[in-house]
Amino acid sequence: MRVLAAMSGGVDSAVAAARAAEAGHDVTGIHLALSRNPKSYRTGARGCCTIEDSNDARRAADVIGIPFYVWDMSDEFHEAVVEDFMDEYAAGRTPNPCLRCNEKIKFAAVLDRAMALGFDAVVTGHYAQLETGPDGLIEMHRAVDMAKDQSYVLGVLTQEQLAHSLFPLGDSVKGDVREEAERRGLMVANKPDSHDICFIADGDNAGWLKEKLGDRAPNQGGDIVDQGTGEVLGQHEGTTAYTIGQRKGLRLGRPAPDGKPRFVLDIEPVSGTVTVGPREALRIDRISGVRARWCGTVPERLDGTVQLRAHGAEHRARITTSSSDGTVRDLVQIELLDPAEGIAPGQAAVIYDGSRVVGSATISATARSEALV
Structure with missing residues (x-):
């Protein structure tokens, strides 16, 4: 060839x-x-x-x-x-x-x-x-x-x-x-392997985003709020510095009442509110995905696994697909039999059947079933 x-x-x-x-x-x-x-x-x-x-x-x-x-x-x-x-x-x-x-x-x-x-x-x-x-x-x-x-x-x-x-x-x-x-x-x-994001020279994602977005940034600051009490714990200079599951860099100056670390649970880019809470609040077992892309035959339902990060673990899952317009099955609902932590909208859920890659979808929302609450 x-x-x-x-x-x-x-x-x-x-x-x-x-x-x-x-x-x-x-x-x-x-x-x-x-x-x-x-x-x-x-x-x-x-x-x-x-x-x-x-x-x-x-x-x-x-x-x-x-x-x-x-x-x-x-x-x-x-x-x-x-x-x-x-x-x-x-x-x-x-x-x-x-x-x-x-x-x-x-x-x-x-x-x-x-x-x-x-x-x-x-x-x-x-x-x-x-x-x-x-x-x-x-x-x-x-x-x-x-x-x-x-x-x-x-x-x-x-x-x-x-x-x-x-x-x-x-x-x-x-x-x-x-x-x-x-x-x-x-x-x-x-020669060393490449790591991180190739177009961010020093690996400082937050600093790069702050500089490049400028007026396009959704906000220039906001409140860091405790999930349980609603108390404002501190301020930040922009939501682009945070990701779901982040623990370091919150700079709150005081620990949670139980002494355990806090994690970013939610980011609201319009109001600028960053919600934090305990690690267990990060656990989810429901994922909605959009813009699905399929490597071959499109499944209606599948008992398989999903991988949610580039170097993350596999999670046993039940996958159901549907169509947003009646033509292609571009929507995905995933029930995780093995709950995951720190999963954010925008990440990719890649679906496997054994070792075979079935396809992928962009995560649009995550949720916790009553069993995890």
């Missing part, structure tokens, strides 16, 4: 490209320039958006012996990922920009352009496995190395996108990949 290898400048994408070439595919490497100003994004070999990363990807392509190009997708990235991230926080939600990037950039804009140029598939260094199911559809499964499994952030992919994707690292473990990179003479063999 004629395949396009998305090369971030990190070790995983380099080895994935090398394996694709070794398998006999006609491989062309590309690096996505996602920053309008690369110096404003994270530096220090973080494997994502910097000039150093572009150079690392180019050197890896030279070693593999494949053509290499840089695609400027900074405008698409800013609109679909960065602006979305700011809009979601301004609305009091907690988005996952990595899922949005996979959905809108790496497996939409890139794949569309690749197909238009005559490529058959896009290969990436994600840790997930693809196989053909008994119904002839392409199934995505968790990676062999559960510590590196990235199926959660790929849960937004559709059947059409999976049919034109290759994930050569799905059956590997990270240590073996680094050793293979060294054997192949790839200089990125010992």
Whole structure:
């Protein structure tokens, strides 16, 4: 096949490209320039958006012996990922920009352009496995190395996108990949993994949001209120500094009457009210989801599991789907048999049937049944 290898400048994408070439595919490497100003994004070999990363990807392509190009997708990235991230926080939600990037950039804009140029598939260094199911559809499964499994952030992919994707690292473990990179003479063999959000240079999400949102911020401050008593415990300078489940950084100056720490339970972006309370009040077992995306056949009902964070645990769950307009089943109701804590609107609920990824939905609301009250 004629395949396009998305090369971030990190070790995983380099080895994935090398394996694709070794398998006999006609491989062309590309690096996505996602920053309008690369110096404003994270530096220090973080494997994502910097000039150093572009150079690392180019050197890896030279070693593999494949053509290499840089695609400027900074405008698409800013609109679909960065602006979305700011809009979601301004609305009091907690988005996952990595899922949005996979959905809108790496497996939409890139794949569309690749197909238009005559490529058959896009290969990436994600840790997930693809196989053909008994119904002839392409199934995505968790990676062999559960510590590196990235199926959660790929849960937004559709059947059409999976049919034109290759994930050569799905059956590997990270240590073996680094050793293979060294054997192949790839200089990125010992390059650190990327972490956090690539477009926030110092990892200070709250500070970045405060600076970038400016007048778009929903409020410039408000009350921190105790859930149980309604007492105003303190003030804050903006709700974008808080997420559901947060414990540190509340700066209340006094403990709860029982001496236990308080956690953020709710964020109201219009009034600016941040509600805090005990950890047990974070427990939920009901989730509503919107904008569902399905990897294959859409289930009406499913007894499976859901994952609610990129590196979170699986929760046994009963999933029911419905339609908002009578055409596609884009709404999801999830009953957690294993309650979860600190789940916020805007996060993604990725649905599994065993190791197979069924699909995903954006969490719109959470609730506690009487059994948890």
